[in-house]
Amino acid sequence: MTRIVILAAGKGTRMDSELPKVLVPLKGRPMIKYLMDSVVASGVDSKPLIVVSPDNKKIISENLTEYNLEYVVQEKILGTGHAVMCALDQLSPETDQIIVLYGDHPFLKAESIKRFAAHQPSALTVMPTRLPNFEGWYQNFYHWGRMVRGANGQVEKIVELKDASEEERLITEVNPGFMAFNREWLDKNINKLNQDNKAGEFYLTSLVNIAFDESMPVDTIIIEPNEAMGINSLDELNTAASLLV
Numbered sequence: 381m382t383r384i385v386i387l388a389a390g391k392g393t394r395m396d397s398e399l400p401k402v403l404v405p406l407k408g409r410p411m412i413k414y415l416m417d418s419v420v421a422s423g424v425d426s427k428p429l430i431v432v433s434p435d436n437k438k439i440i441s442e443n444l445t446e447y448n449l450e451y452v453v454q455e456k457i458l459g460t461g462h463a464v465m466c467a468l469d470q471l472s473p474e475t476d477q478i479i480v481l482y483g484d485h486p487f488l489k490a491e492s493i494k495r496f497a498a499h500q501p502s503a504l505t506v507m508p509t510r511l512p513n514f515e516g517w518y519q520n521f522y523h524w525g526r527m528v529r530g531a532n533g534q535v536e537k538i539v540e541l542k543d544a545s546e547e548e549r550l551i552t553e554v555n556p557g558f559m560a561f562n563r564e565w566l567d568k569n570i571n572k573l574n575q576d577n578k579a580g581e582f583y584l585t586s587l588v589n590i591a592f593d594e595s596m597p598v599d600t601i602i603i604e605p606n607e608a609m610g611i612n613s614l615d616e617l618n619t620a621a622s623l624l625v
Contacts, residue, residue: 381474382497384425385467388412388440388483389433389454394613400436402483403443404611407621411611412440414486416447421490424479424497429470431463459581460557461573468570471563477501479560480584485610486620488558492603496560503565503596504587506535507558509608514552517623520609520616524554525585527600535598538585542578556608559584565596 390401397404402412419428429450432440437453454466464480471478479496481488492507499505506527514522525538526548538555539548569590573582591598611617 381472382424382477382479383471383475384419384428384479384481384493385464385471386412386415386419386428386430386481386483387460387463388430389436389457389463390484391433391436395611395617396614400433400440401611403440404617406486406611406617407624410443411486411620412444412483415481415483415488416444418488418490418493419481420447422493422497424493429467430483431467433457458575459579460584461570461582461586464566464584465570465573465582468567476563477560478563478566480558482557482610484612485556485558485608487607487609487623488603489607492601492607495601496558499560499599499601501560501562501597501599503562503591503594503598505560505599505601506538506555506588507560507601507603507608508553508555509603509605511552511554511605517619518605520619521554521605523612524556526551527553527555529553534592535588535600536592537589540577540579540583540585554608555585556603556610557584558608559587561587565591 388402395404403410427448431454452467452470454463508527511518523541525540528537530536
């Protein structure tokens with residue numbers, strides 16, 4: 381059984397909004413609803429799980445009543461890895477694959493979610509995008525984690541921008557954050573995450589490093605930049621509105 385976990389605990393502070401970030405309107409509609417429509421259309425999970433904060437659970441659930449959802453509260457906002465730790469306790473033993481998505485990425489297509497679910501990794505799969513440069517609207521991707529590959533082309537790690545070297549910052553293959561995990565592997569390894577980084581958070585992407593150290597394959601499914609785009613600021617919201625057709 382494949383379950384979809386959507387991270388939605390973030391606040392809308394950078395969006396100059398009192399709403400939770402995922403409820404900030406994109407052309408008059410909460411941005412998370414675009415993603416939810418793709419999740420429903422994919423048919424992968426009939427009852428996705430939304431990770432929320434204690435402060436935003438009520439308002440998010442009230443705005444998503446047309447969808448069949450489960451909720452889990454991340455009591456302390458300690459990063460993406462911690463959010464998934466919270467979700468694991470609520471997933472049944474029958475769950476053998478977990479797909480992690482983000483509520484502030486409105487353009488992910490149902491077809492890509494289906495491809496993700498069909499891949500069935502032995503450890504994990506990530507879904508990066510490749511850019512020609514960081515110019516124009518591609519500058520919206522500059523603050524994203526970089527995909528670091530070895531000489532054989534295999535993914536070795538994902539390094540967040542604030543932790544990246546000058547050389548790593550030049551990499552134009554970046555990580556939107558979408559990840560799919562083999563449940564058994566994830567259960568065995570998620571507690572290896574630590575807060576040894578500049579943000580003091582549990583990075584979900586650090587599981588790539590763990591898989592590499594174990595000589596486990598990290599698979600990738602490449603998607604187009606316009607499908608990968610997330611929204612973290614008013615400028616990015618305006619860019620997203622211009623791309624929405």
